[in-house]
Amino acid sequence: MAVYKRGKIWYVDSYKDGKRVRRKAGFTKKQAELLELKIKTNQLNSVSNVYLEDKMIVEEAINGFFETKLINYTPKGKRAYKTKLTFFLEFTDEIGLRYIEQVTTELIDKYKNYRKINKRTGQENTNATINNDLAVLSKFFDYCINRNYITSNPILKSGYLKRLHRN
Numbered sequence: 714m715a716v717y718k719r720g721k722i723w724y725v726d727s728y729k730d731g732k733r734v735r736r737k738a739g740f741t742k743k744q745a746e747l748l749e750l751k752i753k754t755n756q757l758n759s760v761s762n763v764y765l766e767d768k769m770i771v772e773e774a775i776n777g778f779f780e781t782k783l784i785n786y787t788p789k790g791k792r793a794y795k796t797k798l799t800f801f802l803e804f805t806d807e808i809g810l811r812y813i814e815q816v817t818t819e820l821i822d823k824y825k826n827y828r829k830i831n832k833r834t835g836q837e838n839t840n841a842t843i844n845n846d847l848a849v850l851s852k853f854f855d856y857c858i859n860r861n862y863i864t865s866n867p868i869l870k871s872g873y874l875k876r877l878h879r880n
Contacts, residue, residue: 769862821871840874
């Protein structure tokens with residue numbers, strides 16, 4: 714097993730079934746060393762074929778997404794992402810969902826219904842607005858897959874809403 718840095722990113726190399734596996738660990742050596750320790754522990758325990766992190770809290774995952782993925786975004790882009798992910802965080806708080814791995818396709822369908830009415834204005838959101846929210850969530854879930862918090866993107870299974878054309 715090896716911990717190394719390329720550019721600004723730290724990586725961990727390990728071997729699984731005789732094949733080399735490279736994994737992004739983050740921006741610090743400490744993150745890489747922690748990931749290496751988790752991989753070693755999982756290999757020793759041989760619990761599963763997929764290395765899943767310990768249960769990740771939704772809010773912590775969102776904060777990690779902001780810290781790592783939105784670095785090069787404009788302030789306006791960061792604000793848009795933050796707003797859309799805040800809606801999702803409010804939804805998870807309302808239904809009592811705490812961990813990111815508890816998010817399912819059915820929950821995403823409930824979230825679509827939750828977003829039909831804008832909580833701030835009381836007006837109905839268009840399907841395009843909800844689809845924009847889902848696109849941001851899809852990027853967030855892709856980040857969670859890359860970090861091994863979850864194994865699949867629930868947005869892809871749920872799908873987007875049909876866009877309605879105005880007359």
